[in-house]
Amino acid sequence: MGEPAPTAYALPVSAEAPTTSSAPAPPRPALSIAGLLVPGVALAAVLAAVLTASAGSDLYTQLGLPEPEVLVRYGLPAVRVLAEGSAVVAIGSLLLASFLVPPQRSGTLAADGYAGLRTAGVAAVVWAVSSALLVPLIGADTAGRPFAEMLRPNALLTTVDAVEQATAWAITAPIALAIAIGTRLVLSWGWTTTLFVFSLVGLLPVVLTGHSASGGAHDIATNSLLYHLFGTALWVGGLVALVAHVARGGSHLNLAASRYSRLAVVCWVILALSGVINALARLPVSDLFTTAYGQLVLLKTAALILLFFFGYAHREHTLRVIRETGDRSSFVRLGAVEVLVMLATIGVANALGRTPPPGSLGVVPSRTELLIGYELDGPPTAGRLLFDWRFDLIYGTASIVLAVLYLAGVRRLRRRGDAWPVGRTLAWVAGCATILLATSSGIGRYAPAVFSVHMGGHMLLSMLAPILLVLGAPVTLALRALPPAGRDAPPGPREWLLALVHSPVSRVLTHPLVALALFVGSFFGLYFSGLFDVALYQHWAHLAMNAHFLLVGYVFFWPVIGIDPAPRKLPPLGRLGLLLAAMGFHAFFGVALMMSQSVIGEAFYRGLGLPWATNLLADQHLGGGLSWATGEIPVILVVIALAVQWSRTEERAARRIDRRADADGDADLAAYNAMLAKLAENDRGRG
Incomplete structure (x- = not known):
């Protein structure tokens, strides 16, 4: 992927007022991006593994499947959290580089955007490796075989061919790898934005598999889950990138924070509505308090509500502190807490995805409902x-x-x-x-x-x-x-x-x-x-x-x-x-x-x-x-539209000619008449 030629449009940027030599530089937060993410991802992975194991302890018996080894049972949700967490970080960092901080006037990324691009590259590598690792883990979980046995090429090919979720992660791995390579090849704003869109596409293979993609009402469940996952990726990933941006001492903080805050409100509304729709499609309201699946839904809902109000208060308070004192430490500390809660919520969501909804085991939908998600009442009459x-x-x-x-x-x-x-x-x-x-x-x-x-x-x-x-x-x-x-x-x-x-x-x-x-x-x-x-x-x-x-x-x-x-x-x-x-x-x-x-x-x-x-x-x-x-x-509509457009073009051209004639005293017509008179005079002279 090469760099394109400079485009005709300009992407102007504004430089923040430089700090005078007499003013002390604002203190730089000591927390690094690694120090922020590693504990959070580890917490989310452990939480997902524990909740999945406790909520689904008898799942394998109910399904008649052999129980996998401990490494697979706890490792599968943990590695999946690692894959999803790194995907969120990659998407958020590309969001920062594309839309939260401005590029240079030439269209090339500025230092802040370049830092976000490099963070996205590291996260994409982790995303690709963990996605590839999930294929044998899913195979071992499905077949009840040891993890080492599923690393053989034949076993991997069989898993990818037979298990839909393994296929999805096998597709995701090269997409994430392509994103990681792309972050090393591009420097322009345009190609960075393209990578950002491509990273969102990388979420699709996985979101279109699982509970929501099968059984009754899977059209509603899958569509709501698309909103839910994209909203989560932009909300959580954007916050991680923003906190990392502040921790690096990046510029344009007010601009980045204000743009992210508006995006966060939209994402939270999308998450709330899509989460309710998805839960209702999978779970009756009466099962919310009496089943493990319902309790996980309630736990996730409580975390989302807490995050919304805490995040809003945090950004309003700490941005005011930064404007008044220049101290960014409080923003990073409180932002780190918010990120930890968000990553823990991802762990809960992962456990929710590994827990079957109550009543779904042993229920066989009709052929029509299984294939299209709902029943049809009769032939397609006009009514x-x-x-x-x-x-x-x-x-x-x-x-x-x-x-x-x-x-x-x-x-x-x-x-x-x-x-x-x-x-x-x-x-x-x-x-x-x-x-x-x-x-x-x-x-x-x-x-x-x-x-x-x-x-x-x-x-x-x-x-x-x-x-x-x-x-x-x-x-x-x-x-x-x-x-x-x-x-x-x-x-x-x-x-x-x-x-x-x-x-x-x-x-x-x-x-x-x-x-x-x-x-x-x-x-x-x-x-x-x-x-x-x-x-x-x-x-x-x-x-x-x-x-x-x-x-x-x-x-x-x-x-x-x-x-x-x-x-x-x-x-x-x-x-x-x-x-x-x-x-x-x-x-x-x-x-x-x-x-x-x-x-x-x-x-x-x-x-x-x-x-x-x-x-x-x-x-x-x-x-x-x-x-x-x-x-x-x-054809009729287009021909009518073309005729109207052509007639208006002729009218506009006639008005331009009339305005020019009024301005110059009809000089063109006078010159044309003079030319005709000269030609007539020459003809008379030759006669």
Whole structure:
């Protein structure tokens, strides 16, 4: 991974006022990052091991499994805490380097960001090693074999192939290793931010396995756990990085602390709501006080409440002390206590993940509930598709949040007297409503089980929603609503958004050939390659498909009809040509589905055992017809949008010409008339 060329945007930074030679330097805290983390991780590991062993002492007997050796029984939760703790530290340190402290004006990391990057590299190495070590530990725990025996290559391959959690950690290990290598190769702010996003991706393989990813209501449990884990990683990791930043004597402390505090409030709200939803999906309220699982939930909840109020009071008090006296020791001491409680909470959460919910042992859900997470009441009639809702925690929440943020931006503009077109607001809100309808209504409920309904949702997410969102011009609204950082101020959200728009990734994705290949190729690559057949069995694959449909559609329609500034500007004929080429391929895809004689995903659909889903081929042909027919609607919308945009472009050009004529006395017209008169005079002279 090489360093990119300097980008066109500037990321200005502000230097704190230098300390005069007569003023004494603020005392430097003696606590190091190692002295902060090692006791905390050790405490969390011991706590997880003890709670897991005590809560699940008879688990192996109930499951009919041989009890593993002591090393495995206590070592597995301890090593998992080490892996999760190091992942949190890596993510938090990359968060600090990317967003909590500013880079240099050139875009290269400053000293504070570089220190965070190096801490992330060390943590990522521990993350990779402990993740790899978890594979034989999980194999030994599952098979009841000695740990040394599971270190053999054949045993490792068998474990990775047969045990889902071992597979997840086997995928996580190379991701963490890539992050560790990346921290040694990059120095720019842009690539550091890319590593930060990649570190969040490294959490996904593990979060999509375990209790929440199996059994009934696993869609709600998994989606809530995604929020929960990301919120924990940013909250705990951000605090660890902030305390380490203060302990190192870093600069921009007020900026870093204020940004982290706002993030911490959001993360705590997400943790509270997602934790309640996840617990209710796994556990009846009556079992909270009478079962080991419920008691661990209560213990974790109490720790989160304590952390929120303690952390808020701690930062308010110690930051005031630092501003008044320059002494950072109290911040580090109290922050270290907060970190220890957070890491202990991770230990409790780890024990919770190793403890089966009460009533889950011996309960066999139906085939439909096991595969998609819930039962279906009957065939997908029009009434059920419109009114049989099951709220999607990921995309349903995202659609509501995006609509609220957009309306808040419009309100900010109007409060200061700036106008914003009503049509753009209506387009954005309609796009968010389309996402909500496609994922949370009966369409989203039946999409995992019925191919034709899935294809209808696919068309809404890849065609209609992106067009409406692009016409809403969210980037333009954000650039007008967000305050600029100022010439000598650290870059903020507005500058980060500009950096994303002009980044090399945006330029590559919006290239006409790349956008066309992604938009059209994904149809054929997903459904005619066998990939869709495999993805049907995994809830995370459904989430990934929806994200892919939305993002690829947005990337394609952005340069075609987008109002926002795009990395690449296409001429009008180029836009129309790109659209017609895509719609031609799309129509061919719909016809190919209608003519196909082999059922896509047949094993999965028949495995659902739905008594009313008998003619799968006819349903697939119906899905192909929907794909072919609904492709015409976006064409009409885009052509209308292009016509309106071209007419407005001509009107703006005419107004510019008129203004210039008024300013210079119509000099261009006078020069043109003079040229015609001169030509006529020359013609008369020759005659």
